[in-house]
Amino acid sequence: MTYEAVIGLEVHVQVKTRSKMFSRVAAGYGHPENTLTDPVVLALPGTLPVMNKEALDKVIKAGLLLGCEIAPECKWDRKNYFYPDSPKNYQISQYDQPLCRGGFVEIELPGPARNVMGEHKRISLTRIHLEEDVGKLNHAEAVSLVDFNRAGTPLMEIVSEPVIRSADEAFAYLTALKTIMVYGGISDCDMEKGQLRCDANISIRPAGATALGTKVELKNLNSFSFVRDGIALEVSRQVAVVQAGGTVVQETRDYDGQTGESKSLRTKEMAHDYRYFPDPDLMPVQVGEEWKSAVRAGCPELPFDKQRRFQKEYGVPYTITSVLVPDRELSDFFEEAARLCGRPQAAGNWIANDLLRELGAATLGLAQSKVRPAHVAGLVRLVEEGAILSNAAKEVFVDMFRTGDPPGAVVARIGLGAQTDLGELERWCREAVAANPKSAADFKAGKESAINAFKGPVMRAAKGRADPKRVDETLRRLLAQ
Amino acid sequence: MPKPDDLRLDHVANLARLALTAEEKERFAAQLGDVLAYVQQLNEVDVSGIEPTAHAFPVVNVWAEDVPEPGLSVEDALGNAPEKRDNMFVVPKVVE
Structure with missing residues (x-):
């Protein structure tokens, strides 16, 4: 039996803004640890978030470029969890009212050869929502160290429908998505700087079946080629499991691009109860036609x-x-x-x-x-x-x-002319004119462009090293005689 | 009044990373039960025909322009940290 892969990608893209999503300290990459924080980022008591207008503009722009429906109104929710990358113990995100819904990414699959265009197809999107990035953990011997520079950076999550069919399609999808984001000035999408991150949900099913198989989430796909290789590996792993009479277990796996292997991550069963609820600190966002038109005017x-x-x-x-x-x-x-x-x-x-x-x-x-x-x-x-x-x-x-x-x-x-003595140049010009009486007659009859017919032979004789201006002058002088 | 089972107290405590003694569980179950019962009075209000909303005030689009302002110095940022190293907050080792 042959199997087909069913793949959905969740892509996190940092939105390029000068300040953070909910406070005005600068956002950036590569700064010394904990130099991009303020009381809001560190969740000090009494602080309140204020939205970044530019981040909203850019996500709306992303939505318009990808053919999404922009929500007339959306709100903010708290995603609650305890982890030291998030000092509030929740992440501000959008749960049931994302800013953008639907839309698609046009992709180009590899062609039969490098110089031949491949097949184009559309990968449908489920949604795009806006949230805030979290801090970065550095794991030391016995402790972990937290740097909050990244915390609070505007982050959008672009979720595809499970319609990607192969590792090559996933690669093409990311490539197309990145190109559009960079075109729109929405993000630089530099994976090495964590500006684009990708998780893949992968399942297989008998070719032609409609029911979805058990999905495995693949994490740590931290380069475009790791995404492709990691997915290819996972698909063949699942096929091997099923062909050996086994069943695929729902799990999260970690892909190691260096070794080309993946392993199951032990996750606590309770981990995914985020108890979302509306954030009382933030008022809803209403996007009217006027706002959309203004953003659309800046779309490439x-x-x-x-x-x-x-x-x-x-x-x-x-x-x-x-x-x-x-x-x-x-x-x-x-x-x-x-x-x-x-x-x-x-x-x-x-x-x-x-x-x-x-x-x-x-x-x-x-x-x-x-x-x-x-x-x-x-x-x-x-x-x-x-x-x-x-x-x-x-x-x-x-x-x-x-x-x-x-x-x-x-x-x-x-000085293409410098190496050429003028007498020699004149001789080449004479020869060229003599060799082509028709063009000479045409030129004399007023056909200006006929002079070009002599320039090639002269240049060849000069091995390209003749001053074009002087060649032109010489030819005109000779033809005028 | 909801029973402690309905409260899923163990689950909630686990999510909040709280290790509760049997005695504490009993006490908090009663307290949380009272709170829930109080809030449940809202169920008696007839809300048919009323759109759900996350906010009581018709205020939208409250934002700031994307203009950076100075943040905290590293010293201030780490001022409350019980332990720090290399200008970072030290936390118990966590690996997801």
């Missing part, structure tokens, strides 16, 4: 929509759009360069290949790049006009990347 185009547009409007192939689009800044950079030179495909090639290669080699981010969209556009135009050959253009690009000089200046400086 979704990444897959942008990719489809680049392919359709600009004719840029998947191999290039799949590199440009996941990075919003890079795709904006591309659009600007494409607009400036009117040659989107060429601009896309320079950016996806040469620019990224140079940035990678120099370990720089796009923001630090001295090559700006105008540089790329200028270079594309020089090649287009036949002013430089593509080999020389590669050299010009590397020089622009290093110096930040505009392409024309680089061409003049590395």
